[in-house]
Amino acid sequence: MKLTGAQILCESMLREGVDVIFGLPGGAILPLYQTLPQYPALRHILMRHEQGAAHAADGYARVTGRPGVAWATSGPGATNLVTGIATAQMDSVPMVAVTGQVARAxxxxxxxxxxxxxxITLPITKHNYLVMSAADIGRVVKEAFHIASTGRPGPVLIDIPKDVFTEKADFDYPDSLDLPGYKPTLDGHPSQxxxxxxLINEAKRPVILAGxxxxxxxxYEELRDLAEKAQIPVITTLLGISCFPEDHVLCVGMPGMHGMAYASWAIEEADLVIALGMRFDDRIIGKPSAFAANSKKIHIDIDPSEIGKNVKVDVPIVGDLKRVLRMLNKHVDAAVHVEWLGRVEELKRQHPSHLVRETDKLIPQCVIKEISEATNGEAIIVTGVGQHQMWAAQHYVFKEPRSFVSSGGSGAMGYEVPGALGAQVGRPDKVVWSVAGxxxxxxxxxxxxxxxxxRIPVKxxxxxxxxxxxxxxxxxxxxxxxxxxTxxxxxxxxxxxxDAFGCLGLKVxxxxxxxxxxxRAxxxxxxxxxxxxxxQEENVYPFIPSGQTIHDMIEEPRPHRQESRR
Amino acid sequence: MTTDSALPKHTITALVEDRPGVLNRVVSMFRRRGFNIASLAVGQSEVAGLSRMTFVVEGDDTTVEQVTKHMHKLIDVIKVSDISNANTVERELALIRVSANAQTRNEIMQIVGIFRANVVDVAPDSVVVEVTGDQDKVESLQNLLKPFGVVEVMRTGTIAMNRGMATGARTDEARPRRPSATPSSRATWTDRSGG
Structure with a gap:
C-alpha cells in the first residue's frame, strides 16, 4: 500500500513507541501536521518556541530513558531547535528532531x-539526515531511533523537504538495520x-566517581552492589546525581568546582578512582595534571573517545556499564575499608559543605532544603543553569534515579521551564519542581x-x-x-x-x-x-576557580557556620 | 592546513560510506576538535558505495589516537586505520609549472628524468612537470626546480596502502635503481620509493 511521506513518518514514529511530540508547525512541515489527526496515538504538544520543543523533548528523555521527539519547520523553526539539540548532545540525551525543509527543487x-x-547541526548531533525520497523515511526513522538511544545516546535530526512529505511510496517498516559503521562495544574486555x-581488591582508599x-x-543495582560489596564511597558528578541514593551511608555527593568540599578531598586522598560513565569534565577535574594525582584510575565508558581524552587512566574499559559492572562485581572481593570510610566521615566534619548556615534571612539554600523535605526527596527536580542549579545539586537529597534533570555540559540557561514541562509529561505520576533562576x-x-x-502541573x-x-x-x-x-x-x-498565565502565583x-x-503550590x-x-549577593560555596586545584578551594567563611545536620 | 609543522605526521586511512556530506562530516570533526590536516585525498574504494580517504595529520600520539576514535564515532565511517608505523606504500601526484626557456629547458628535463617524472606540457616560457612519489620525493623535486622559477604547484595529497603481509617484499626496490642522482639531489632526497 502506498502512503505519503508524512504518513510513513507517523507510522514509523508509532512503531518506535513514540507517544508524545513537542513541536511547532510552519510552512515546510505543514503536510506532516495536516496528517497528524489520522494518528491520535501521537499526542502533540504545541509549544511557544522551538527551543522549548527541543528542551522539552530532552526533559522527557531524561526522566523516561526513551528518546524525546521534537518537530519544527524549516528555517527559523529549525534554528530555534539548535540550543536544545546542542544541550542533548553535550549531555548524551536521546532525542529525535524532525524538521521540515523547503521542497527539493x-x-x-x-x-x-x-x-x-x-x-548547522552537523557538529551538535550524533547523526543527521536529509531525506530526499519518501521511500527512505522508514529506514531513516528506524536508524535515527536506534542511533539516538543506543551506545552513547544523543540527538539525531531528520530534515525532510516539503514535497517528500507529500510524495507517495510503499511503506514497509524495516525489521533490521544496516549500519556497518555503527556498532557500539557493549561488553568489556575480560582481561581489562x-x-x-x-586494582580494586588491592586499593586501600578507593572512591567511585559515578556519572x-x-x-x-x-x-543502579550494579553500582550499588559494587559499592556495598567492597565498601567504596560513591561520589556522583552533576549529571550522575540521583544514580545512587543520597541518603545511603556510602554516598558522598558531588565533587568539583561547586561540589562538596569533602567529596573533592576524598578524591584527592584516594589511592584508586573508579570512574564510571563520566567524562572528566573540566568542572570536575579543574587542572587536569593535578586531578587525583596520587591515585590510579579505572575508567569505564561506552564511548572509546572519552578514554584518555582529558585524564590519563591506568585501566580503561569500553563497554555498557550494566554489563561491565556485572562482570566486574564477580571478580571484586568483599572488603570493609573501615579506616578509609572513617577518614571520609572525618572529611565531612572538617569540610561540612552540605550544611546551610543558620540565619533569619531568606537564603536560597533554605528554599532547596524545604523543597527537599516537603517532597521527601522523591520529586523530580529540574534546574536552569547557575547558582540555583548548584544549590539544588548540593542541598536536595535525591533518592530516586532520574530525578535530577539539568543542563550540564552545555549549561543552557532557560532549560528549567521547557525541561520541566517535558519531565512532567514523561512522568505525570511525579511531583516536578523546576528550580529556576x-x-x-x-x-x-x-x-x-x-x-x-x-494541564502540565509543574511547580x-x-x-x-x-x-x-x-x-x-x-x-x-x-x-x-x-x-x-548582571x-x-x-x-x-x-x-x-x-495569575496572568492562569496558574497559581505566590511571592515569598x-x-x-x-x-x-x-x-500551597x-x-x-x-x-x-x-x-x-x-x-541578592549570596555565593555558592565551595568554589574552586576555573582550571585550578583543590588547594585553591574557597570554602564558605566559617564564622557563620552552625553545627546542624541536614 | 599547515605543512611545515614540527609535530610528527601520521597517515590515517578511512573507509567511509559514499554519501553526500560524508567528507563534510569528517572534515568538520577535524576542525571543531582542533586537529590539523596536512593533506587529504578521497576516492572510490574497491567496494561500490564505499570511498577511501587518506589523511596525513599532525600531532602527538595522544592527538592521533583521539582523531581515530572520533572518526570511528561518525556513523558513516566504517573503518579507520592508523598506518603511520606500518610498512606502507605512500604516493602522491603533483603537477609543477616551471619557468623554462631554451637555455634552461634541457637542464630541467634532466632533473625530471632523474626523478622519473614527466614533462606533460611545454610552452615557450614554461613546462609542466608531473611527478608521482612519496612526499619527500615530490618536495625534493620541487626544491630542485625552485631555482628555475616554480610558477604553480598542484598536489593531490598522499594516498597510502599497507604492503603485502606475507613476504614484506618491496617490489619497487626490486626494480632497477634509478640512474645515479646528481650530487645536489642526493643531498636532499633519500628515496625509498620508485615511482
Missing amino acids: AIGSDAFQETDITG VKKAAK HGIILSGA DGGFQMTMSEVATMVEN FAIINNGFLGMVRQWQEAFYQRRYVA SYTRNPDFAKLG TDKSQVRGAIQ MAYDGPAIVDFIVE
Whole structure:
C-alpha cells in the first residue's frame, strides 16, 4: 500500500513507541501536521518556541530513558531547535528532531525559510539526515531511533523537504538495520575487567566517581552492589546525581568546582578512582595534571573517545556499564575499608559543605532544603543553569534515579521551564519542581502558557536574586565586585505573571513563608509559580576557580557556620 | 592546513560510506576538535558505495589516537586505520609549472628524468612537470626546480596502502635503481620509493 511521506513518518514514529511530540508547525512541515489527526496515538504538544520543543523533548528523555521527539519547520523553526539539540548532545540525551525543509527543487536557492539545518547541526548531533525520497523515511526513522538511544545516546535530526512529505511510496517498516559503521562495544574486555578488579581488591582508599552513564545504562543495582560489596564511597558528578541514593551511608555527593568540599578531598586522598560513565569534565577535574594525582584510575565508558581524552587512566574499559559492572562485581572481593570510610566521615566534619548556615534571612539554600523535605526527596527536580542549579545539586537529597534533570555540559540557561514541562509529561505520576533562576526563567517563561493549556502541573521555585547570579559571583570574586550587565533592576512580578498565565502565583519575601508557600503550590491543581525573593549577593560555596586545584578551594567563611545536620 | 609543522605526521586511512556530506562530516570533526590536516585525498574504494580517504595529520600520539576514535564515532565511517608505523606504500601526484626557456629547458628535463617524472606540457616560457612519489620525493623535486622559477604547484595529497603481509617484499626496490642522482639531489632526497 502506498502512503505519503508524512504518513510513513507517523507510522514509523508509532512503531518506535513514540507517544508524545513537542513541536511547532510552519510552512515546510505543514503536510506532516495536516496528517497528524489520522494518528491520535501521537499526542502533540504545541509549544511557544522551538527551543522549548527541543528542551522539552530532552526533559522527557531524561526522566523516561526513551528518546524525546521534537518537530519544527524549516528555517527559523529549525534554528530555534539548535540550543536544545546542542544541550542533548553535550549531555548524551536521546532525542529525535524532525524538521521540515523547503521542497527539493528549491534547496540551495535561498528559498523562503530555507536553512541548511543538517549543515548547522552537523557538529551538535550524533547523526543527521536529509531525506530526499519518501521511500527512505522508514529506514531513516528506524536508524535515527536506534542511533539516538543506543551506545552513547544523543540527538539525531531528520530534515525532510516539503514535497517528500507529500510524495507517495510503499511503506514497509524495516525489521533490521544496516549500519556497518555503527556498532557500539557493549561488553568489556575480560582481561581489562580482571585488571580493574585487581586494582580494586588491592586499593586501600578507593572512591567511585559515578556519572550520567550509570543512569543511561540503568546500572543502579550494579553500582550499588559494587559499592556495598567492597565498601567504596560513591561520589556522583552533576549529571550522575540521583544514580545512587543520597541518603545511603556510602554516598558522598558531588565533587568539583561547586561540589562538596569533602567529596573533592576524598578524591584527592584516594589511592584508586573508579570512574564510571563520566567524562572528566573540566568542572570536575579543574587542572587536569593535578586531578587525583596520587591515585590510579579505572575508567569505564561506552564511548572509546572519552578514554584518555582529558585524564590519563591506568585501566580503561569500553563497554555498557550494566554489563561491565556485572562482570566486574564477580571478580571484586568483599572488603570493609573501615579506616578509609572513617577518614571520609572525618572529611565531612572538617569540610561540612552540605550544611546551610543558620540565619533569619531568606537564603536560597533554605528554599532547596524545604523543597527537599516537603517532597521527601522523591520529586523530580529540574534546574536552569547557575547558582540555583548548584544549590539544588548540593542541598536536595535525591533518592530516586532520574530525578535530577539539568543542563550540564552545555549549561543552557532557560532549560528549567521547557525541561520541566517535558519531565512532567514523561512522568505525570511525579511531583516536578523546576528550580529556576530569575534570569533563566525569563528566557523561556512563555512555555508556562503551554503548561496551563495542556494541564502540565509543574511547580516553579524562582530563586529570584535580581542578578545573573553566577556571573555576578565571578565578578565579585575576580573583578572587584564590578557588576557589569548582571543586574536585573526591574524584574516583572512573577506572582502576578502567574495569575496572568492562569496558574497559581505566590511571592515569598520572608523565611517564615517558605514552607507554607511550597505546600500551597503542591496542593494547587495545576502549574504554580513561587517567586522567592532571596538574598541578592549570596555565593555558592565551595568554589574552586576555573582550571585550578583543590588547594585553591574557597570554602564558605566559617564564622557563620552552625553545627546542624541536614 | 599547515605543512611545515614540527609535530610528527601520521597517515590515517578511512573507509567511509559514499554519501553526500560524508567528507563534510569528517572534515568538520577535524576542525571543531582542533586537529590539523596536512593533506587529504578521497576516492572510490574497491567496494561500490564505499570511498577511501587518506589523511596525513599532525600531532602527538595522544592527538592521533583521539582523531581515530572520533572518526570511528561518525556513523558513516566504517573503518579507520592508523598506518603511520606500518610498512606502507605512500604516493602522491603533483603537477609543477616551471619557468623554462631554451637555455634552461634541457637542464630541467634532466632533473625530471632523474626523478622519473614527466614533462606533460611545454610552452615557450614554461613546462609542466608531473611527478608521482612519496612526499619527500615530490618536495625534493620541487626544491630542485625552485631555482628555475616554480610558477604553480598542484598536489593531490598522499594516498597510502599497507604492503603485502606475507613476504614484506618491496617490489619497487626490486626494480632497477634509478640512474645515479646528481650530487645536489642526493643531498636532499633519500628515496625509498620508485615511482
